[in-house]
Amino acid sequence: MTFRTCSYETELTQTLKDGHWPEGCGEELRAHVKACANCSDLVLVTQTFQSARSESEQALLRASPGPLWWRAQLQRRNAATERVSQPITIAETFALVVYVFVGAVLVASQYRHGLKWSSWWAEIAPARAFHFLSTGSGQVNPNLLLLIFGFGVLGLVSILVVYFASEKS
Secondary structure, eight states: OOOOOOTTHHHHHHHHHHTOTTTTSOHHHHHHHHHOHHHHHHHHHHHHHHHHHHHHHHHHHHSOSHHHHHHHHHHHHHHHHHHHHHHHHHHHHHHHHHHHHHHHHHHHHHHHTTOOHHHHHHHTOGGGTTSTTBOTTSOBOHHHHHHHHHHHHHHHHHHHHHHHHHHHO
Protein backbone atom coordinates (compact mmCIF):
# COMPACT_ATOMS: atom_id res chain seq x y z
CA MET A 1 0.00 0.00 0.00
CA THR A 2 1.39 3.37 -0.96
CA PHE A 3 0.66 6.58 0.88
CA ARG A 4 1.64 8.87 -1.95
CA THR A 5 -1.01 11.27 -3.13
CA CYS A 6 -1.64 11.93 -6.75
CA SER A 7 -1.71 15.46 -8.12
CA TYR A 8 -4.97 14.66 -9.95
CA GLU A 9 -6.69 13.25 -6.85
CA THR A 10 -8.45 16.45 -5.73
CA GLU A 11 -9.65 17.20 -9.26
CA LEU A 12 -10.88 13.61 -9.67
CA THR A 13 -12.62 13.69 -6.29
CA GLN A 14 -14.47 16.88 -7.21
CA THR A 15 -15.43 15.46 -10.63
CA LEU A 16 -16.80 12.29 -9.00
CA LYS A 17 -18.63 14.31 -6.34
CA ASP A 18 -20.29 16.50 -8.97
CA GLY A 19 -21.27 13.42 -11.02
CA HIS A 20 -19.29 14.45 -14.09
CA TRP A 21 -17.25 11.27 -14.39
CA PRO A 22 -16.41 10.15 -17.14
CA GLU A 23 -18.43 12.22 -19.62
CA GLY A 24 -17.88 15.65 -18.07
CA CYS A 25 -14.12 15.54 -17.62
CA GLY A 26 -11.23 16.06 -19.98
CA GLU A 27 -9.38 13.43 -21.98
CA GLU A 28 -6.22 14.04 -19.95
CA LEU A 29 -7.94 13.08 -16.66
CA ARG A 30 -9.44 9.92 -18.19
CA ALA A 31 -6.04 8.88 -19.50
CA HIS A 32 -4.48 9.53 -16.11
CA VAL A 33 -7.09 7.37 -14.32
CA LYS A 34 -6.32 4.48 -16.69
CA ALA A 35 -2.62 4.78 -15.85
CA CYS A 36 -2.78 5.57 -12.08
CA ALA A 37 -3.77 2.72 -9.74
CA ASN A 38 -4.76 5.06 -6.87
CA CYS A 39 -7.07 7.12 -9.01
CA SER A 40 -8.66 4.07 -10.66
CA ASP A 41 -9.32 2.60 -7.19
CA LEU A 42 -10.84 5.91 -6.12
CA VAL A 43 -13.15 5.88 -9.15
CA LEU A 44 -14.13 2.26 -8.54
CA VAL A 45 -14.94 2.75 -4.83
CA THR A 46 -16.77 6.04 -5.35
CA GLN A 47 -18.90 4.69 -8.18
CA THR A 48 -19.75 1.58 -6.14
CA PHE A 49 -20.91 3.67 -3.20
CA GLN A 50 -22.87 6.03 -5.45
CA SER A 51 -24.67 3.18 -7.21
CA ALA A 52 -25.49 1.49 -3.89
CA ARG A 53 -26.90 4.77 -2.59
CA SER A 54 -29.04 5.34 -5.68
CA GLU A 55 -30.33 1.75 -5.54
CA SER A 56 -31.33 2.09 -1.90
CA GLU A 57 -33.07 5.41 -2.63
CA GLN A 58 -34.97 3.83 -5.52
CA ALA A 59 -35.97 0.85 -3.37
CA LEU A 60 -37.24 3.23 -0.72
CA LEU A 61 -39.30 5.16 -3.26
CA ARG A 62 -40.76 1.94 -4.73
CA ALA A 63 -41.74 0.52 -1.32
CA SER A 64 -45.43 0.37 -0.54
CA PRO A 65 -46.67 2.72 2.19
CA GLY A 66 -49.01 -0.01 3.47
CA PRO A 67 -46.66 -1.57 6.04
CA LEU A 68 -45.65 1.86 7.31
CA TRP A 69 -49.31 2.86 7.73
CA TRP A 70 -50.07 -0.47 9.41
CA ARG A 71 -47.23 0.00 11.92
CA ALA A 72 -48.39 3.53 12.71
CA GLN A 73 -51.95 2.29 13.31
CA LEU A 74 -50.70 -0.53 15.51
CA GLN A 75 -48.58 1.87 17.54
CA ARG A 76 -51.55 4.25 17.92
CA ARG A 77 -53.81 1.42 19.09
CA ASN A 78 -51.23 0.16 21.56
CA ALA A 79 -50.83 3.65 23.03
CA ALA A 80 -54.61 4.02 23.34
CA THR A 81 -54.90 0.62 25.00
CA GLU A 82 -52.19 1.55 27.47
CA ARG A 83 -53.91 4.86 28.31
CA VAL A 84 -57.24 3.11 28.84
CA SER A 85 -55.84 0.28 30.95
CA GLN A 86 -53.79 2.53 33.24
CA PRO A 87 -56.69 3.49 35.59
CA ILE A 88 -57.77 -0.13 35.76
CA THR A 89 -54.25 -1.18 36.71
CA ILE A 90 -54.15 1.50 39.41
CA ALA A 91 -57.50 0.33 40.78
CA GLU A 92 -56.43 -3.32 40.73
CA THR A 93 -53.22 -2.49 42.57
CA PHE A 94 -55.12 -0.45 45.16
CA ALA A 95 -57.65 -3.25 45.66
CA LEU A 96 -54.88 -5.82 46.01
CA VAL A 97 -53.09 -3.73 48.64
CA VAL A 98 -56.31 -3.16 50.57
CA TYR A 99 -57.34 -6.81 50.46
CA VAL A 100 -53.89 -7.94 51.59
CA PHE A 101 -54.08 -5.42 54.45
CA VAL A 102 -57.59 -6.58 55.44
CA GLY A 103 -56.45 -10.20 55.28
CA ALA A 104 -53.43 -9.46 57.46
CA VAL A 105 -55.63 -7.63 59.99
CA LEU A 106 -58.10 -10.53 60.01
CA VAL A 107 -55.35 -13.11 60.52
CA ALA A 108 -53.76 -10.98 63.26
CA SER A 109 -57.14 -10.55 64.95
CA GLN A 110 -57.86 -14.27 64.85
CA TYR A 111 -54.37 -15.07 66.06
CA ARG A 112 -54.81 -12.74 69.00
CA HIS A 113 -58.15 -14.36 69.90
CA GLY A 114 -56.81 -17.89 69.72
CA LEU A 115 -57.35 -18.87 66.09
CA LYS A 116 -60.91 -20.17 66.46
CA TRP A 117 -61.43 -20.63 62.71
CA SER A 118 -63.90 -23.51 63.07
CA SER A 119 -66.17 -21.56 65.40
CA TRP A 120 -66.00 -18.49 63.15
CA TRP A 121 -67.08 -20.51 60.10
CA ALA A 122 -69.84 -22.13 62.13
CA GLU A 123 -71.28 -18.67 62.86
CA ILE A 124 -71.63 -17.99 59.12
CA ALA A 125 -73.05 -21.42 58.25
CA PRO A 126 -75.94 -21.32 55.72
CA ALA A 127 -78.32 -22.92 58.23
CA ARG A 128 -77.92 -19.89 60.46
CA ALA A 129 -77.97 -17.30 57.69
CA PHE A 130 -80.47 -15.05 59.44
CA HIS A 131 -78.89 -15.32 62.88
CA PHE A 132 -75.22 -14.81 62.04
CA LEU A 133 -75.14 -11.30 63.47
CA SER A 134 -76.20 -12.32 66.94
CA THR A 135 -74.30 -14.32 69.49
CA GLY A 136 -75.87 -17.15 71.41
CA SER A 137 -77.25 -14.79 74.09
CA GLY A 138 -79.12 -12.57 71.61
CA GLN A 139 -76.45 -9.85 71.46
CA VAL A 140 -75.06 -8.54 68.20
CA ASN A 141 -71.58 -9.80 67.37
CA PRO A 142 -69.42 -6.67 66.98
CA ASN A 143 -66.67 -8.46 65.02
CA LEU A 144 -69.02 -9.47 62.23
CA LEU A 145 -70.60 -6.01 62.13
CA LEU A 146 -67.14 -4.53 61.86
CA LEU A 147 -66.30 -6.98 59.07
CA ILE A 148 -69.46 -6.10 57.11
CA PHE A 149 -68.89 -2.39 57.62
CA GLY A 150 -65.24 -2.76 56.53
CA PHE A 151 -66.20 -4.52 53.28
CA GLY A 152 -68.79 -1.80 52.58
CA VAL A 153 -66.24 0.97 53.08
CA LEU A 154 -63.72 -0.96 50.99
CA GLY A 155 -66.24 -1.20 48.15
CA LEU A 156 -66.99 2.52 48.28
CA VAL A 157 -63.32 3.49 48.39
CA SER A 158 -62.58 1.15 45.48
CA ILE A 159 -65.33 2.78 43.41
CA LEU A 160 -63.95 6.24 44.23
CA VAL A 161 -60.41 5.21 43.27
CA VAL A 162 -61.59 3.88 39.92
CA TYR A 163 -63.64 7.03 39.31
CA PHE A 164 -60.81 9.46 40.12
CA ALA A 165 -58.22 7.40 38.25
CA SER A 166 -60.37 7.41 35.11
CA GLU A 167 -61.03 11.17 35.46
CA LYS A 168 -57.32 12.03 35.17
CA SER A 169 -56.71 10.08 31.99
